Amino acid sequence: MNALGEWPESQGRGRRPLMMALFPSVFLFFLTQVVVDAFSETHSMWVRVSVIVTVTLYAVTYVVALWRGPCSSRRVRVIYVLVCTVYPIVLALIMDADELTYLTYAVVVSLILLPALVGLAYGIASTAAVLIATAVQHGLPDFQSGAILMVLTVAIFASRGFARKTDELELARDEIRTLAVAEERARVARDLHDVLGHSLTTITLKAGLARRILESSPDVDRAIAEVHDVERLSRLALTEIRATVSGYRKMSLPAEIANARAALLAAGIDADLPQAVDDVPGELQEPFGYVLREAVTNVIRHSGASRCEIRLGDSWIEVADNGAGLSAVDSRDGNGLAGLRERLAKVDGSLTAEPRGEGGFLVRADVAT
Template structure:
């Protein structure tokens, strides 16, 4: 049984409260007929406690906890049965208050047998005392139970739908955060690495007193790269960024040359499956960035087929297990989105290989 109460319980309790007026029936019966005074007092007290307990259980609902719900429902059952004992079996009709709460707050394995048992007790006791079963009252009790069962099922279904909607919203937020983190890592990691290399190259040129036009050209390239990176960041935040594999090949060649690394790049992407081009663009960007940052390599080779891309270097190799970086984790997620896989191979002193395939 759920340990929470569906939203809106306050107004439902207020809407149900007027039905407690029906408990005036036993009080009117005992006060208008020549019953003993003590019996009248007991019936009045029983009716008041019955109404109070019923309203309390409506307010608390499943939020009261399993034990409290059992005790509350048991108390209602005793108070309802007591009316039948004191005034006669036809007053067992007032067990409707008990079953209405039981079907809302108790597990079905308890509430349904309690409801069926209440109907049977009403039929059997009226048959014994009055000579015939009170079928009309039993039908009323059964109808109230069926209506309550349907209403409670609808309430819980709506509550589950609201909970599912909230969970979906939370998952969407988490997914968007992961996307932003992954995309910003890919964008800023490569761009800042290239800017750093070009800035260092321009600085060395100025220090060595070479032709001023050469460092100026590098500074212009830095300016252009910074502008492109800013545009990419804006597109990433807005969710409209779509990397181009062809553009990434051009950028990879420029970045590798700025780092003094010999680049072996494919001349065309025509044979690459369009479905995987975007994912391969990310793989290429991350792979080349890692070569420049970590490998200490003098040569980098990029190979493309219709369904695979491979970035390999002749550097020092680097860790491939847990903690190797967020970039590889992001690439794994991107390849999984196109039903592909990511493989890494690193041999200390012999280089690092990154391969993605679908």
């Protein structure tokens, strides 16, 4: 139920409105008292019949209002409250002013169907009506009946607040679950892109190199070595994919430097790489490893470069090439560098990917210190 007293459509058709009708309906048992009074005292037959008809209609309207009202329009909900208000007034006119105590059911309907403050005001007004009517008829307000109405009003008003908070918590849990699923899907897609992009690029280069050796050179041993590398890389890629799907994959910056060296060499690109990663904090080695992998993959695929330089600092990494500045094929709109920006954002980092003034392309990641 929202602040206007409206149930969401999904809840309006679900179990909760039915339960809201069934549980309070148990208290309709107390309406039988006015029927007993009508038959136990000296009342005419028309009064008794009128009481039975009024009580029956009151009970039916009450149940229907609680069952169908929450998923009805605002105007219909107001009508439910007004109709429920008429019945205890009719009972009071037929029997006695004390019968206005049965406004309790109308108060329940108003607090469930109307906005919270409107329902509270209705309960207070009903209490005042009972006190005034009994004071006019008997000369003394019926404070006991007034207290019953007031306590009921406050109790249901408070219960409605708790119910609203419960609904908000349920919606928040649903949203958290949805976000968790979306995040996990994004993680798997991002990691698979990083794993497959680099691994398949390297495998393709190695396989092509082995083919060229077999076609143009009698150096079978070297070709076999390249084929062994292809087999090793394929097994490694399969292992990484399994680890990615299960969520246990960890990036190693030193391993990525070694892999970058082998991939660039297979592509015929001169590589200038750092010899150590000791200056890089442990929490940055994983995101920097992803930056290195994606940038080197783009250099091999798109740049047409003959040289690639990789530089490392304690809070930054650069991958630059001397190619035609075409690495932007993947960096502008592709998933690769977009995924890197997401990874770096988690460590308060940023990514720059742009052509260099002297030619080539530069990818740089910086982390705020």
